[in-house]
Amino acid sequence: xxxxxxxxxxxxxxxxxxxxxxxxxxxxxxxxxxxxxxxxxxxxxxxxxxxxxxxxxxxxxxxxxxxxxxxxxxxxxxxxxxxxxxxxxxxxxxxxxxxxxxxxxxxxxxxxxxxxxxxxxxxxxxxxxxxxxxxxxxxxxxxxxxxxxxxxxxxxxxxxxxxxxxxxxxxxxxxxxxxxxxxxxxxxxxxxxxxxxxxx
Amino acid sequence: xxxxxxxxxxxxxxxxxxxxxxxxxxxxxxxxxxxxxxxxxxxxxxxxxxxxxxxxxxxxxxxxxxxxxxxxxxxxxxxxxxxxxxxxxxxxxxxxxxxxxxxxxxxxxxxxxxxxxxxxxxxxxxxxxxxxxxxxxxxxxxxxxxxxxxxxxxxxxxxxxxxxxxxxxxxxxxxxxxxxxxxxxxxxxxxxxxxxxxxxxxxxxxxxxxxxxxxxxxxxxxxxxxxxxxxxxxxxxxxxxxxxxxxxxxxxxxxxxxxxxxxxxxxxxxxxxxxxxxxxxxxxxxxxxxxxxxxxxxxxxxxxxxxxxxxxxxxxxxxxxxxxxxxxxxxxxxxxxxxxxxxxxxxxxxxxxxxxxxxxxxxxxxxxxxxxxxxxxxxxxxxxxxxxxxxxxxxxxxxxxxxxxxxxxxxxxxxxxxxxxxxxxxxxxxxxxxxxxxxxxxxxxxx
Numbered sequence: 001x002x003x004x005x006x007x008x009x010x011x012x013x014x015x016x017x018x019x020x021x022x023x024x025x026x027x028x029x030x031x032x033x034x035x036x037x038x039x040x041x042x043x044x045x046x047x048x049x050x051x052x053x054x055x056x057x058x059x060x061x062x063x064x065x066x067x068x069x070x071x072x073x074x075x076x077x078x079x080x081x082x083x084x085x086x087x088x089x090x091x092x093x094x095x096x097x098x099x100x101x102x103x104x105x106x107x108x109x110x111x112x113x114x115x116x117x118x119x120x121x122x123x124x125x126x127x128x129x130x131x132x133x134x135x136x137x138x139x140x141x142x143x144x145x146x147x148x149x150x151x152x153x154x155x156x157x158x159x160x161x162x163x164x165x166x167x168x169x170x171x172x173x174x175x176x177x178x179x180x181x182x183x184x185x186x187x188x189x190x191x192x193x194x195x196x197x198x199x200x
Numbered sequence: 201x202x203x204x205x206x207x208x209x210x211x212x213x214x215x216x217x218x219x220x221x222x223x224x225x226x227x228x229x230x231x232x233x234x235x236x237x238x239x240x241x242x243x244x245x246x247x248x249x250x251x252x253x254x255x256x257x258x259x260x261x262x263x264x265x266x267x268x269x270x271x272x273x274x275x276x277x278x279x280x281x282x283x284x285x286x287x288x289x290x291x292x293x294x295x296x297x298x299x300x301x302x303x304x305x306x307x308x309x310x311x312x313x314x315x316x317x318x319x320x321x322x323x324x325x326x327x328x329x330x331x332x333x334x335x336x337x338x339x340x341x342x343x344x345x346x347x348x349x350x351x352x353x354x355x356x357x358x359x360x361x362x363x364x365x366x367x368x369x370x371x372x373x374x375x376x377x378x379x380x381x382x383x384x385x386x387x388x389x390x391x392x393x394x395x396x397x398x399x400x401x402x403x404x405x406x407x408x409x410x411x412x413x414x415x416x417x418x419x420x421x422x423x424x425x426x427x428x429x430x431x432x433x434x435x436x437x438x439x440x441x442x443x444x445x446x447x448x449x450x451x452x453x454x455x456x457x458x459x460x461x462x463x464x465x466x467x468x469x470x471x472x473x474x475x476x477x478x479x480x481x482x483x484x485x486x487x488x489x490x491x492x493x494x495x496x497x498x499x500x501x502x503x504x505x506x507x508x509x510x511x512x513x514x515x516x517x518x519x520x521x522x523x524x525x526x527x528x529x530x531x532x533x534x535x536x537x538x539x540x541x542x543x544x545x546x547x548x549x550x551x552x553x554x555x556x557x558x559x560x561x562x563x564x565x566x567x568x569x570x571x572x573x574x575x576x577x578x579x580x581x582x583x584x585x586x587x588x589x590x591x592x593x594x595x596x597x598x599x600x601x602x603x604x605x606x607x608x609x610x611x612x613x614x615x616x617x618x619x620x621x622x623x624x625x626x627x628x629x630x631x632x633x634x635x636x637x638x639x640x641x642x643x644x645x646x647x
Contacts, residue, residue, distance in 0.1 A: 037304075037637070056303060059640075104290070105321060112295060115560045116640075181285060182318075182333075190286045190331045191275070196359035197408055198466075198593045199252070199274050199502050200581065 001028035003133075003141060004050045004070075006159045007151030012049040028052050036060045055113050067123045070144060074130040076103050134162050206306075208633040209388065209452035211439055212313070212399030213432065214253060215407050215595075217459030218244040218603040220414070224433075229426050232437030233454075239608035243646075244601060246622045247458045249556050249569045250504050251599035253330065253404065254287070256457035256623055257314045262294040263627035263641035267559030269294040271315060273501060274331070276564060281515060282489040282499075289316050289328065293561055297395060297627055298322045300636055306394040309387045312355075312380065313399050314457075324393060327383075330356055330401055347386070354379045357405045363592065369409055370424060377402045377428075381435045388442050395634060398439075403432065407460040411595030415462050443607070451633050451647070452607045455626055459601030464575035466591040467539075467546055468584040469500035475587060476535065486582050494518065497528060498567075502580030503597070505566030506532060529567055536570055541588055546576045571599055610647040621646055 005011045005028075012030055019026040030051050032042040037060050047065075061067060080102050117125050126147040133140040141156035182190065194200045221242070225234045248255045248266070250273065258271040266272050270293040275284045292315070298308035302323035310316065310326040317328035319340040327348055328338035332355045339345040354376045362369035377400065384398035406428055407414075413421035436454065443452050473479040473496075482493040492499055494516050496509050508525055511517040519525055533550040540546060549571040557565040572578050577596035604621055610633075624643030631638050632645035 063639075108290070108320070111293060115293060119560050182288060186333055187286055189333050193331050193333075193356075193359060194274050196363060197405075198577070198579070198591060 001050065001052055002026070002159045003137075003144065003156040004148070004151075007141065007145060007148075007153065007156040009148060009151065010049040012046040012051040033057065056109065058113055059116065061123075063122060065122065068148060069117070069123055069125045070147070071117075071125055071127045072130055072133075073127055076106055078130075079106065133160060137162075205447075205450050206633075206635050207394045207396075207447065207450045208630050209396040209439075209443060209447065209450060210398070210630065211384070211436065211452065211454045212257075212397065213403050213454065213456045213603070214314070214399060214401040215404035215458055215460050215597065216432075216456040216603055217461070217598065217601040218242075218456075219459070219601055220429075221603050224426070224429050227426075229429050230433040230436070232433045232440065233605070236436070236440055236454075236607065237605055241604075241606040241611050243604040243606070243621055245455070245604040245625075246600050246620060247602045248623060249551055249571065249599065251458045251571075251597045252503055253314045253401075253457050256602075257316075257329075257399075258292055260455075260457065260623055260626055261296045261298075261313060261316070262292065263297070263624060263631070263638065263643060264294050265557060265559060265624070265642060267557035267562035267565060268642075270561045270564070272565055273503070273505060275502065277489070277501070277507075279564070280513070282492060284489065286331070289318060289320055297397075297630060298324060298326070300631065300638060301395050301634065304636060306634070307392060308395040309390075309393040309397070310395075311384055311387060311398040312401060313397060314401065324395075325387065327353070328355075329399055332356070348383060351382060351386075352379055353383050357402060359405065362405065362409055366409070366421070369405075370421070373402050373406055373428065374431075377431060377435075381438075384435070385438060385442060388439065389446055391446055395630070400432065400435070402428075403456075404460075407595035408593045409595070411460055411462055413594075415594075440607075451610045453610075453626065453629070454603070454605035455623075456602045456604075457623065459598035459603070460595045461574045461598050461601070463577040463591060463594055463596035465541055465588045466577045466579050467541075467572070468579050468581055468587055468589070469504070469506065469570070470580065470582050471584050471587045472539070473498055473500065474585075478532070485585075489582055491582070492516075498532060499582070500580040501566065504570040504572065504578040505580065506536075506568035506570065508567045510567075525567075533568060536568075541576065544575075545573055547571070547578075548573045574598065604646075606647055 001011055011028060013028050014030050016031050017027040017029050033051060033053050036057055040062050117123055128140060137157040137160035138153065141153035145151035145153045191200055221233065224230045248259050252273060254271055254274045255266055258269050259265065262269045270291055271287050276287050278285050298310055301308050308322060308324040312327060312329040314329040316326060317332040318337045319326050319328050321340055325344045326340050327344060332338035335349055335355060336345055338355060339348060357372045357376050361372065380400055380402065388396055410421055410425055413419040414425045416422060443450060470479060478498045479496040480493040481491050483491040489499060495518055497519055498506055498508050500506050508519050508528055509517050510519050510521060510525060512521065519528055529552060536547045536550055547570050551569045553562060553565045553567050556569060570578055577591065602623065604626065622643065625646050628641045628643035629645045629647055631641065
């Protein structure tokens with residue numbers, strides 16, 4: 001959001017949630033976004049501006065207007081590590097099972113939302129790996145400018161703060177979908193059950 | 201709809217036909233269901249193509265067709281290969297009803313819905329149905345596993361033993377239903393849900409193995425069949441009683457995922473393809489679909505799915521996309537429609553992929569899906585070298601005879617929706633009752 005603002009895109013935020021240790025650069029959020037299911041009246045004022053939205057709420061975007069969506073992708077282990085730290089600061093103690101379950105839920109959700117986005121004729125999407133933005137801010141700024149049109153890429157790159165890239169995980173930044181098959185023994189057991197009922 | 205409680209309950213009866221329900225109500229076997237339907241709605245319903253539980257229940261739980269949710273059968277081919285895999289709950293590509301409720305901070309209890317194994321985390325409780333193997337892996341959260349394992353819950357009838365002994369089957373059916381009922385009523389009474397779904401799958405097992413006992417009033421187990429449905433009706437009565445006492449004003453529905461009828465002949469589609477020159481094998485007997493020889497034009501997967509061996513889609517694909525593919529599909533469709541047994545047509549209808557599957561995941565769908573006439577149970581086994589065979593199982597699924605019951609007050613009495621409801625209409629009805637908007641669902645609310 002900071003990059004878009006620096007590049008010349010008006011941002012639609014309310015400054016309700018102020019910068020803190022988890023996000024020293026600020027949140028750039030808009031509380032009205034969270035109520036999009038019930039109330040889209042705020043969207044008229046957001047026309048031509050950028051606002052931030054979690055991917056789960058994309059499904060609720062009204063179909064009567066066009067959208068350009070910059071979809072930030074981050075390594076899921078980093079997302080979960082970041083979430084874990086935030087929960088710990090809130091006095092909660094997430095377990096390894098919680099992390100495992102969260103990763104599965106996120107993976108499934110990302111698969112669904114990307115499939116859904118690909119079918120929406122009123123939405124153009126640019127997928128941006130977070131790691132690329134942190135590692136190559138100028139090249140990333142150019143990509144975003146190409147997608148949005150005519151932004152100041154030098155100013156965009158200048159606001160990137162790689163020192164804030166924490167919870168860095170090993171592995172690719174682009175999310176890889178993992179779908180767990182059953183193991184061989186389970187697959188054989190399934191085939192037997194299916195054969196018993198005449199399905200094989 | 202007159203309710204505005206934002207809660208809904210649902211009872212599934214796997215494989216229970218509308219026509220069976222009508223018959224048993226008429227015979228006085230199901231007085232509780234009769235009372236409900238006299239003040240509510242009793243509807244005949246179409247299900248998915250193919251009419252198999254994995255596809256039907258996934259369509260029910262997501263509200264979209266297989267080209268959106270991605271499940272086309274109990275087993276499917278790995279992309280590009282002839283190797284089979286079991287599509288499990290993690291392969292479902294659309295949000296379930298309980299996913300949507302969870303996003304809205306609302307709670308679901310889901311008991312024994314097929315195609316939900318292994319259990320995925322949700323806001324609530326879930327224990328998976330067929331083809332669940334391990335109760336721990338089938339259940340979320342741990343507290344639910346502790347309760348279910350403690351009360352001796354059974355995931356399913358032991359179908360291997362059922363094939364060996366009808367006495368073992370009869371006892372297993374009784375005991376499994378008893379535990380299922382206990383679990384369903386326990387969670388229903390508990391009330392900590394906005395959406396309650398409980399499914400009985402014992403009805404499907406009863407029908408697969410003992411439909412002939414229902415069809416023949418003189419059969420030794422005819423009485424057992426009717427008594428079993430008296431037990432089902434008792435469950436329905438207790439379910440309705442809990443709803444009236446503990447959750448007044450909350451609507452509920454009762455539904456089956458497909459119907460059943462008597463199987464007279466099993467029909468082996470891969471054998472037909474071989475007999476008619478569209479397939480040959482490189483190994484006899486074949487162990488898998490990988491034993492289909494080079495040059496095979498088509499192959500079948502259970503129950504009624506025909507795949508063209510297309511170049512670029514399969515490793516040893518030989519049919520050219522475009523004109524050859526279309527000509528072959530038309531030729532196969534015409535021949536399937538002409539297939540006869542003792543002067544009777546075997547196939548009622550042939551559907552092309554693009555006519556029934558619409559969405560981003562249509563690629564794995566069959567090129568042709570067949571719908572048989574009653575009595576002919578279409579099979580995709582690669583190993584059978586006879587075209588027609590009287591099988592061990594006496595019941596087969598039907599596509600047009602599922603049942604749907606709406607509780608009193610959900611819909612105007614005496615009116616049947618036009619056109620005939622489909623299984624896609626049920627999740628749309630549930631979400632409307634819950635007050636959740638879901639524009640991408642494909643069905644229409646029935647109340």
